Amino acid sequence: xxxxxxxxxxxxxxxxxxxxxxxxxxxxxxxxxxxxxxxxxxxxxxxxxxxxxxxxxxxxxxxxxxxxxxxxxxxx
Amino acid sequence: xxxxxxxxxxxxxxxxxxxxxxxxxxxxxxxxxxxxxxxxxxxxxxxxxxxxxxxxxxxxxxxxxxxxxxxxxxxxxxxxxxxxxxxxxxxxxxxxxxxxxxxxxxxxxxxxxxxxxxxxxxxxxxxxxxxxxxxxxxxxxxxxxxxxxxxxxxxxxxxxxxxxxxxxxxxxxxxxxxxxxxxxxxxxxxxxxxxxxxxxxxxxxxxxxxxxxxxxxxxxxxxxxxxxxxxxxxxxxxxxxxxxxxxxxxxxxxxxxxxxxxxxxxxxxxxxxxxxxxxxxxxxxxxxxxxxxxxxxxxxxxxxxxxxxxxxxxxxxxxx
Numbered sequence: 001x002x003x004x005x006x007x008x009x010x011x012x013x014x015x016x017x018x019x020x021x022x023x024x025x026x027x028x029x030x031x032x033x034x035x036x037x038x039x040x041x042x043x044x045x046x047x048x049x050x051x052x053x054x055x056x057x058x059x060x061x062x063x064x065x066x067x068x069x070x071x072x073x074x075x076x
Numbered sequence: 077x078x079x080x081x082x083x084x085x086x087x088x089x090x091x092x093x094x095x096x097x098x099x100x101x102x103x104x105x106x107x108x109x110x111x112x113x114x115x116x117x118x119x120x121x122x123x124x125x126x127x128x129x130x131x132x133x134x135x136x137x138x139x140x141x142x143x144x145x146x147x148x149x150x151x152x153x154x155x156x157x158x159x160x161x162x163x164x165x166x167x168x169x170x171x172x173x174x175x176x177x178x179x180x181x182x183x184x185x186x187x188x189x190x191x192x193x194x195x196x197x198x199x200x201x202x203x204x205x206x207x208x209x210x211x212x213x214x215x216x217x218x219x220x221x222x223x224x225x226x227x228x229x230x231x232x233x234x235x236x237x238x239x240x241x242x243x244x245x246x247x248x249x250x251x252x253x254x255x256x257x258x259x260x261x262x263x264x265x266x267x268x269x270x271x272x273x274x275x276x277x278x279x280x281x282x283x284x285x286x287x288x289x290x291x292x293x294x295x296x297x298x299x300x301x302x303x304x305x306x307x308x309x310x311x312x313x314x315x316x317x318x319x320x321x322x323x324x325x326x327x328x329x330x331x332x333x334x335x336x337x338x339x340x341x342x343x344x345x346x347x348x349x350x351x352x353x354x355x356x357x358x359x360x361x362x363x364x365x366x367x368x369x370x371x372x373x374x375x376x377x378x379x380x381x382x383x384x385x386x387x388x389x390x391x392x393x394x395x396x
Contacts, residue, residue: 008172008173012274039172039367040245042173043173043177043180043249043251044249044250044252045251045252045254046139046251046252046253046254047139047173047177047254048138048139048142048174048176048177048178049137049138049139049165049170049173050170059254061257062139062254063137063138064267064270065270065274067266
């Protein structure tokens with residue numbers, strides 16, 4: 001599984017990445033977390049509001065900081 | 077009329093005269109009373125406005141907006157873009173994705189700029205603080221003129237036909253179709269609540285610092301001191317707008333300070349021009365936009381918005 005965090009590096013993206021890490025920890029799962037910060041790459045996912053979370057190339061949520069609980073549900 | 081803010085005054089009086097046991101005649105009592113009252117009022121209005129606008133925002137996403145505005149022409153759509161700009165977030169880090177997304181969906185440049193100008197200029201947090209400090213009437217005027225600047229500014233930029241001056245890579249981006257995210261009522265309310273805490277965490281220090289400085293100035297600076305210096309000078313408005321550009325992050329704290337300057341004689345139009353420049357023409361925003369706009373278009377954007385702001389300032393100094 002690959003988790004991508006899309007965002008140009010504002011504090012919200014950092015928070016989302018932290019939540020994703022914690023969600024993985026709490027589930028005891030491993031996954032690669034990739035930060036996508038280049039605007040060209042972010043835009044190819046069709047979103048305009050960052051931060052966004054992408055799991056296995058599917059946009060799961062955008063324009064908000066998903067909570068640890070929400071991310072857990074996405075992973076499962 | 078019932079004063080909805082009365083409980084805050086009651087609380088401020090209790091703190092100043094009972095808890096701290098200060099005599100009402102002293103400068104210090106006046107300042108503390110003023111600071112406590114204003115901070116409470118600002119936080120109350122901030123929570124109310126951010127919650128309300130964030131909830132609306134969960135319905136009017138930029139993803140939906142660009143579908144609506146794609147391929148549209150005419151000043152009416154500049155107005156719609158400006159209206160949507162009011163409810164979208166004011167964080168400068170979101171302006172580039174928004175810009176690219178709009179252009180990619182075929183939204184004309186002028187309409188995109190109407191959105192880009194209004195979005196930071198008229199935002200819920202600034203509205204809340206303006207309302208608390210300057211009152212509802214001036215806040216409504218600010219919102220109307222903020223939107224007008226967006227509509228007219230965007231329209232004028234559209235007339236220049238500067239599509240060539242958008243960075244080339246913008247036109248090459250091809251994005252995937254996005255599945256609109258479905259949200260339950262509960263998720264929308266949680267989103268609105270989270271926005272309140274995120275924004276409050278970001279701005280509370282500036283607000284308390286700003287209100288305190290403003291309060292001190294109110295208490296200690298002589299009446300009319302600024303009328304003497306910044307008074308009717310024609311240069312005051314453009315200078316105020318220029319000073320405003322590099323002061324972005326402190327806008328929430330700026331408002332109470334500016335109010336204390338107005339109370340000491342700074343003309344209201346000059347104050348308005350300053351606050352509008354702080355929000356609409358911030359340096360970080362300009363630097364970020366450089367990624368997608370070539371120099372000529374950036375200069376046009378800054379010049380058109382700047383002129384509109386200065387004219388608004390003159391208008392108010394003339395009228396009020």
